[in-house]
């Protein structure tokens with residue numbers, strides 16, 4: 101047997117034990133799990149988790165994690181009993197908004213391949229006889245529900261014990277009562293963990309420490325952006341109605357239940373009911389004040405993750421519960437506690453390697469629901485170098501530095517706790533903190549009445565009220581029909597006017613939030629050559645659109661690479677994950693060969709960018725610059741340094757909206773002046789400031805993909821319609837070998853452009869697509885195409901569905917007719933953009 105790397109897993113909760121299992125089942129044979137508590141009841145969140153598993157999630161990745169957990173725990177059996185009780189899951193609606201949202205969620209579940217159905221109030225009662233189907237206080241009533249038959253209850257504590265048992269048989273070593281006190285390292289790599297009983301050597305350390313994750317991170321200078329919060333859980337006294345129904349003391353036979361309109365969830369617990377509440381104030385936990393329980397005194401009722409029950413916080417939830425489940429009016433609270441778990445700024449888990457300490461991994465802020473799936477992904481990451489499930493929404497490094505600060509993590513995580521069961525529109529921005537990152541044009545944008553949404557901390561205008569008068573002049577063929585309710589939220593008809601002006605005159609777009617990196621050094625070319633699919637070895641002045649791939653050919657990101665000087669490149673990338681990837685790869689390259697050093701810097705905040713686009717863009721800039729910006733003076737996908745009204749600007753001839761013009765970069769201090777000069781010079785040409793609403797519509801018309809939404813690491817370039825971005829005859833880059841194989845295989849699925857047949861239905865994204873009555877794919881991005889006068893939706897579909905075929909998109913439970921269209925819808929001949 102070949103020896104695998106030495107792995108130490110910190111924490112024997114549901115995540116750590118699942119990881120030991122996933123690694124050992126892949127043949128890794130040198131694994132130690134270190135747990136501060138007793139292994140029989142470690143005392144973390146898992147030790148008291150009621151184990152509800154709702155697979156429903158807006159994220160495909162999270163649903164995949166949950167479904168994997170369900171199936172794995174179902175198959176984890178002993179003495180004829182599995183670790184999953186598949187009682188089904190029921191989400192109730194007591195408002196029309198919630199019912200509509202459940203229909204939307206049903207669509208998402210279909211998209212992700214999980215069966216679900218909407219049921220009416222009568223069926224809800226039939227399935228869950230304890231429900232009050234009369235009037236609830238406030239006049240509401242149960243209107244229906246979303247039933248997911250494969251949901252249910254994870255027997256988490258039992259699963260942990262069975263996983264320990266089975267992995268021990270495979271040779272995994274468990275050290276209970278052993279606290280990790282530090283991480284040993286040398287030369288930027290982990291070498292072991294320091295514990296209360298000595299050092300355990302390791303090549304790889306995975307912190308699965310749950311809500312202790314931030315403390316573990318501090319040992320290695322890593323800000324782990326999670327917040328420990330307390331959450332109330334109660335078990336009632338027995339109900340006569342349930343007597344004898346469930347054999348086991350903590351058994352259940354009825355579906356797990358969510359009453360989201362009141363932030364509550366329920367499960368049967370023998371002949372009692374277990375109640376979980378998010379209806380209370382957020383209760384951040386002071387880690388220095390955890391209950392000190394000597395390990396040998398740990399019990400169901402005494403453990404570090406269990407704080408005293410604060411009855412006053414539960415009283416409103418108790419009222420609402422007795423309203424919904426009248427049988428509980430005769431019951432009391434038998435047991436209650438404030439249990440501790442982790443929340444994060446965006447609600448997602450934290451998975452990945454410490455960018456500055458090789459071999460230190462994190463798998464934290466993970467629910468029982470997703471635990472086996474996350475463990476599988478981490479095991480794949482370690483064993484194969486890459487998870488088969490797309491991890492971009494769960495990457496440890498997805499946050500900007502400012503988003504990992506104590507104050508940001510605390511505020512946003514608490515807000516997530518409060519909003520966890522709210523009906524949230526996909527575009528709904530956080531309320532606070534806002535104005536965290538603003539571009540130099542922000543003051544002008546505010547003067548123009550910008551409506552801002554937030555992304556990665558940036559304020560981004562979606563439209564400008566100042567453009568409203570243009571609606572009076574808007575030609576008939578640019579007018580968009582009225583939208584349905586959800587599609588109309590965070591949307592303004594003004595976007596039509598901004599698109600119209602951009603396509604017929606000229607628009608000014610704030611591109612500052614697009615992350616920019618500078619790569620310098622004698623090894624810069626080699627680095628980018630190795631990591632990208634593009635031919636970036638061209639002479640200075642060239643800009644290349646290309647991809648960063650995983651080893652297996654999955655798309656890690658799509659980027660633009662401008663060669664500014666021989667040893668100086670600037671990149672437009674998608675997120676902080678790209679920055680950390682390039683930064684780490686540059687460091688490794690420099691270490692391997694100091695002569696080939698390369699340095700990667702994030703220059704986003706110190707610079708800014710304006711997109712000046714439209715058929716009259718050249719007229720506008722011509723008034724301010726004597727540089728040759730003619731077609732030959734600066735060709736498509738070329739860059740040069742120019743002067744605009746005396747301001748040094750780097751002009752890149754490209755456009756994500758598909759119009760003639762440039763991305764104009766300058767350093768932050770000149771930004772406002774540049775904006776003012778362009779806006780002033782553009783007045784006679786009808787210039788408008790344009791927002792993301794118009795921008796997104798135009799980029800879809802042009803067929804430009806948005807990484808993370810249209811394609812992810814799950815997809816390879818050919819099926820994504822991005823085969824053109826792989827340089828001809830280029831070899832030796834990351835992913836090249838698997839691409840060469842894939843190129844030979846016919847694609848089974850393809851990213852397609854759909855147009856909706858009836859103009860009023862603008863879908864949102866993630867809706868299932870039906871062909872011949874069967875759900876076969878799902879929508880990625882969608883927008884109304886103002887130029888083409890139709891709603892557009894990009895969707896993943898089987899390759900057998902061809903251009904011209906009729907399909908249906910399910911939107912809030914209704915089927916909308918659409919047609920697979922040839923793309924791009926606008927300017928396929930590139931006359932406008934090259935004009």
Ligand code: FAD
Nearest residue numbers: 111113114115136142144145146152280310439467468469
């Ligand atoms: P844990 O179980 O906390 O394991 C981490 C382990 O690391 C602990 O055992 C700890 O002792 C150990 N550790 C920490 N620091 C060190 C150190 N320095 N040295 C050695 N060991 C260390 N999730 C669901 O999916 N469904 C639910 O219905 C559900 N209900 C919940 C109800 C309540 C009241 C609470 C509080 C949580 C609930 N959760 C639920 C969340 C769920 O319990 C957790 O997300 C999950 O158990 C986390 O598992 P874990 O393995 O990451 O963490």
Ligand code: THG
Nearest residue numbers: 645658659660672673674737754755756763804805
């Ligand atoms: N601008 C810059 N960098 C970026 C983006 C951007 N990086 C991230 C993201 N956006 C990348 N996405 C795209 C998508 C399409 C194009 C540019 C960036 C694009 N595509 C041409 C096309 O498909 O016709 C490429 C043509 C070619 O390769 O010659 O322009 O917005 N700076």
